[in-house]
Amino acid sequence: MNKPNIIYIHSHDTGRYVQPYGHAIPTPNIQKLAEEGAVFRNAFCANPTCSPSRAALLTGQWAHSCGMGGLANRGWSVPASDHLIPHTLNRNGYVTALAGFQHVVRDVQETGYQRLLAQDSGRDGAEERARNFIAENHDAPFFLDVGFGETHRRAKGFAPQPEGEPKTDPRYVKPPAPFPDTPVTRQDMAEYIDSARTLDKKMGVVFDALEENGIAENTLVICTTDHGLAFPRMKCHLSDHGIGVMLIVRGPGGFSGGQVVDGLVSQVDLFPTICELAGIEAPEWLQGTSVLPLVRGEADDVRDAIFAEVNYHCCYEPQRAVRTQRWKYIRRYDDAEKWALPNCDDSISKTFMLEQGWADQPVESERLYDVVFDASEAHNLAGDPNYAEVLAEMRKRLEQWRSETDDPVSENQIMVPPETAVSNDPTDVSPGDQHYPAREMV
Numbered sequence: 487m488n489k490p491n492i493i494y495i496h497s498h499d500t501g502r503y504v505q506p507y508g509h510a511i512p513t514p515n516i517q518k519l520a521e522e523g524a525v526f527r528n529a530f531c532a533n534p535t536c537s538p539s540r541a542a543l544l545t546g547q548w549a550h551s552c553g554m555g556g557l558a559n560r561g562w563s564v565p566a567s568d569h570l571i572p573h574t575l576n577r578n579g580y581v582t583a584l585a586g587f588q589h590v591v592r593d594v595q596e597t598g599y600q601r602l603l604a605q606d607s608g609r610d611g612a613e614e615r616a617r618n619f620i621a622e623n624h625d626a627p628f629f630l631d632v633g634f635g636e637t638h639r640r641a642k643g644f645a646p647q648p649e650g651e652p653k654t655d656p657r658y659v660k661p662p663a664p665f666p667d668t669p670v671t672r673q674d675m676a677e678y679i680d681s682a683r684t685l686d687k688k689m690g691v692v693f694d695a696l697e698e699n700g701i702a703e704n705t706l707v708i709c710t711t712d713h714g715l716a717f718p719r720m721k722c723h724l725s726d727h728g729i730g731v732m733l734i735v736r737g738p739g740g741f742s743g744g745q746v747v748d749g750l751v752s753q754v755d756l757f758p759t760i761c762e763l764a765g766i767e768a769p770e771w772l773q774g775t776s777v778l779p780l781v782r783g784e785a786d787d788v789r790d791a792i793f794a795e796v797n798y799h800c801c802y803e804p805q806r807a808v809r810t811q812r813w814k815y816i817r818r819y820d821d822a823e824k825w826a827l828p829n830c831d832d833s834i835s836k837t838f839m840l841e842q843g844w845a846d847q848p849v850e851s852e853r854l855y856d857v858v859f860d861a862s863e864a865h866n867l868a869g870d871p872n873y874a875e876v877l878a879e880m881r882k883r884l885e886q887w888r889s890e891t892d893d894p895v896s897e898n899q900i901m902v903p904p905e906t907a908v909s910n911d912p913t914d915v916s917p918g919d920q921h922y923p924a925r926e927m928v
């Protein structure tokens with residue numbers, strides 16, 4: 487079987503806020519990829535925090551199953567690093583290479599990548615490293631990981647717009663869905679859009695390199711992000727604003743034609759999809775399912791629910807969620823009376839929300855939403871007797887998943903962090919220095 491090349495190209499904190507998902511955000515290169523490939527409209531991460539999300543995708547396991555409870559830059563690391571997909575691909579004839587940053591282990595050697603391109607090309611950006619690698623003569627199929635820092639918030643805000651281009655005018659910007667339309671939120675979103683434009687330019691360099699070298703047809707491009715935007719009530723939250731992600735795939739196997747897929751998909755499904763497409767025996771630890779039946783028109787759904795969780799980000803805030811096409815159920819496993827504000831990146835939007843009393847908003851131990859009639863998840867139905875049967879069924883589904891996956895978290899038991907991990911006090915307001923000074927971590 488002719489194994490395809492694979493490019494896993496990913497961003498920070500982008501959610502679904504790119505052009506193919508209907509937003510007025512100019513990302514023409516990502517749009518072109520969508521028009522040539524397949525757009526998954528209901529794709530979700532397994533954990534709306536950076537390292538656990540990426541670890542779940544790369545191991546094909548839920549975050550608590552692969553043991554990644556918190557951030558790599560705060561002392562966490564995937565315990566069974568041999569479960570990361572490069573190790574499997576290495577054993578099956580692939581050349582594996584890392585062009586951008588990784589954020590799942592403390593020692594980059596544990597990732598299994600045969601080539602760490604940052605060590606070959608000095609100060610080149612990830613897109614240049616990727617382009618140079620693609621241009622090489624390849625005698626074997628490759629798996630290329632291209633990670634970008636955009637659209638993560640930096641210490642002084644988002645990355646700027648592409649060089650030589652004007653800034654986005656905030657007067658004509660719509661803030662993200664959970665926010666009121668104010669000068670502050672418009673300004674913050676305008677700065678996000680500038681960062682997304684820069685992300686798109688960089689991704690375009692990689693996409694163009696495939697065409698220039700004549701290997702686009704036999705290369706599977708997986709374009710995604712780790713979780714929702716770094717805004718209050720998005721990143722680190724189990725609403726769709728936090729766990730909804732862009733997922734655009736182009737290449738062999740049926741990922742073509744600009745098709746739109748509405749079936750529920752989790753990022754843990756990508757590893758088994760790659761195995762099926764490449765004719766590789768799926769490792770026994772995988773917890774996802776291949777999405778190939780969706781793009782081949784063989785099925786409308788490959789799963790009837792997705793699951794997600796939060797453990798640590800900057801501090802502990804244990805939560806679990808199950809989402810179907812109709813319902814979302816979220817459960818907390820602590821007795822917190824206040825939101826864990828360190829888990830929200832500092833920003834002008836955060837300051838605005840705090841000034842409006844966000845810190846005093848109630849923290850509910852159980853939430854039930856009808857995501858058809860309440861897409862913004864604003865009206866908790868958990869206490870409404872009219873939905874008692876739905877609540878009972880969603881509770882049952884979540885507990886069954888937790889039991890089947892040996893979830894270590896409960897009201898009386900926490901996910902124990904490694905000795906190397908550091909964490910904020912949940913009563914803090916700011917996370918402090920939570921950014922990633924060594925993104926490549928090589």
